[in-house]
Amino acid sequence: MLRCAVPFVVSGVVALAPALPSVAQRAPAAPAPALRPIVLDSALLAAYRWRNIGPDRGGRSIAVSGVRGRPDEAYFGATGGGLWKTTDGGESWFPVTDGQIRSASVGAVAVSESNPDLVFIGMGETCIRGNIMPGDGAYKSTDAGKTWAHVGFSESDGIAKIRIHPTNPQIVFVASFGKYSVASPERGVYKTTDGGRTWRRVLYRDDKTGAADISIDRNNPNVMYAALWEAYRKEYQMSSGGPGSGLFKSLDGGETWTEITHHPGLPAGVVGKIGVSVSGANSNRVYALVEHENGGLFKSDDAGATWALINDRRAIRQRAFYYTHVFADPKNADVVYMQNTTMFRSTDGGKTTVSVNNGTHGDFHDLWIDPDDPAHIVVGNDGGGAVSKNTAGRWTDLDYPTAQFYHVITTKHIPYHVCGAQQDNSTICTPFNWNAGAFSDTARRDITLGGMRVSYVAGGGEPGYIAPDPLDPDVFYSGTNNGNYVDKFNRRLGTSREVNPYPWFYSGEPAKEIRERWQWTFPILFSPVDPRTLYVSSQRLWRTRDAGKTWNALSGDLTRHDPTTMEKSGGPITGDMNGPEVY
Secondary structure, rough: EEEOOOOOEEEOOEEEEEEEEOOHHHHOOOOOOOOOOOOOOOOHHOOOOOOOOOOOOOOOOEEEEEEOOOOOOEEEOOOOOEEEEEEOOOOEEOOOOOOOOOOOEEEEEEEEEOOOEEEEEEOOOOOOOOOOOOOOOOOEEOOOOOOOOOOOOOOOOOEEEEEEEEOOOOOOEEEEEEOOOOOOOOOOOEOOOOOOOHHHHHHHOOOOEEEEEEEOOOOOOOOOOEEEEEEEEEOOOOEEEEEEOOOEEEOOOOOOOOOOOOOOOOOOOEEEEEEEEEOOOOOEEEEEOOOOOOEEOOOEEEOOOEEEOOOOOHHHHOHOOOOOOOOEOOOOOOEEEEOOOEEEEEOOOOOOOOOOOOOOOOOOEEEEEEOOOOOEEEEEEEOOEEEEOOOOOOOOOOOOOOOOOOEEEOHHHHHHHEEEEEEEOOOEEEOOOOOOOOHHHHHHHHHHEEEEOOOOOOOOOOOOEEEEEOOEEEEEEEEEEOOOOOOEOOOOOEEEEEOOOOOOOOOOHHHHOOOOOOOOOOOOOOOOOOOEEEEEEEEOEEEEEOOOOEEEOOOOOOOOOOOHHHOOEOOOEEOOOOOOOOO
C-alpha cells in the first residue's frame, strides 16, 4: 500500500501526494504495483469549507418570470445555479432552491397570476447547445419559493415551458422535451388539473418529438397554441426539425388539439423549432417564429386560420435551435418581441425591429411582460436575469455569482489567483480571498496590485483552458473561440499574440474537412517537470519549447476518427458547426 505524505491544498481542495522511494532506491525491473484508492481522513476533510470567491458575474439563464401584482418580485433560473429571486425590482438577487432540489439547471419558470405564492419550475436546458445540463423534472412551491416539492417528469432531460391557467392555479401545462439524444416516451404537452399531483399527456406526436412552446389566450384560456419540436443533441451532432415538428391549436383548454402547421400562409415541407405567442390585446392576433428554409416571423389575424410572412431577416432566426423565441405584448397587438443574439422589439406587427439590449448581456432566451404594465419586463439571457421598468430603456445589473466556468487554475502570485474561462464571457482571474472579507466593497472595485487591477482577464475567450507560464505568472496561454486558437497574453503589457500550432479559422465546416480538429475546450498544459514545455492537443498532441514560436506534432491521430462523428452538425434545415460540435 502507498504511504501518504503531507497534503497540499489549492483553494480549499485537498490533494494527497504519495510518498515514494527515491530513484536510487527503486528496482528498475520490478513491475509497478497496482495503485489503490487513497482514503482521505474524514477529520481532515471536515476542516475545509466551500466559500464563494467571486467574481459576481451572471451566467446563462433561459427561464424568467415576474410576479403579477408584485412589481418588485421576479425570478430567473440559472442553467447551472438553481432558481434566483429578487424582491427589490432586480437590484439584488438571492438563491431560493439551494439544498432543496437535485438539479442545478432551471429551464422553465412560471408564477400563478391568481396566486402569486405559487411557483413552478422545470429543470434542464432545452436550448440544446453542445454543453448543457439535464434536469430531473418539475418542482412546485406554494410559499413564493421558500420550500419546494418534486411533482414529476423525472425522466425528462429538459422542460421547455410551464404555463399556468390565468385564473385557475390548479390547471398547469408542461412542455416536455424528453431525452436529449435518444427516443423517449416522456415528450409532448402535459396537463394537470390538481396542482401537479397528477399529469395527463394531452399532445403527443412520437417518441422523437418533444414540446417547445405553449401560449394561452388570456382573454379565453380555453384557446391555446403549442409547438412540437423533433430534435436531438449528441456529443458530435445536433438536429433540429423533422416530420414531428409542428404547430397546434386547442379550443377546449388543451384537451384536444388540431394541427395548423401548414395552414395557408405558413411554409410547406419540413419545419424545425417554432415559437408561438397569442396577443393579449387581440385574440385573433397570433405570432409564430418558424425555423424553415423560407421561415421567419409569421402573423395571423384570424386566430391561426391564415398566416402571412412578415419578417424573414436572418437576425431574428439564425441558429434557430438556440433561440426562436417570440412574445406578444399584452396591451398592444402590434408590439412583439423576438429574441436571438439580440432582443428585438417591433411596434408595427413585426415588419421593422429595433434592438433593445441597451447594455445588458446578449444571447436572449426568455421574456416576461407584466400584463398590467407592459413597460415592466423581465428578460433572461446568457448573462442571467434582468429587469426593466421602462420598456428596456434601462436594465438591472447582472451582478450575482451564477457564472459557468469551464475549467479553473491557480497562479503562483502571492496571494495566489484563481482563474477560469466563463461561458459566453471572458476569462477572469481573482485573488483567492477576494470575497473573504480581505477587501472592502470599494477596494473590490478600485484596488490594484503591483499597479494592475486585481480582477483581470487572462487573454483568450470563453472556451476553457488557461495555462499560466510557470516562469512568469503574468503570462498566460488561453483558448479562444475565434477559430479555437491559442492566445499568449501578457498581463503587464496588455498584449495578445496568436501562437497556435496550425492557423486555420474554421466555422461552418464539418470535422472531416478540418486538418486539425480542435475541440471547444481543448487542453493547454505546461509540463510539471519542464517549465518551458507547453502541450496542446487537436486530434494530435503538440509541443512547444519556445513559447509558441514553433511546434512539433508528437503523435498521429489519437482519436477513433469514426466517420459518423465527423459529418455536418445541425440540419435538416439549419446547420450548426461553430466549434463545440467538433468531437
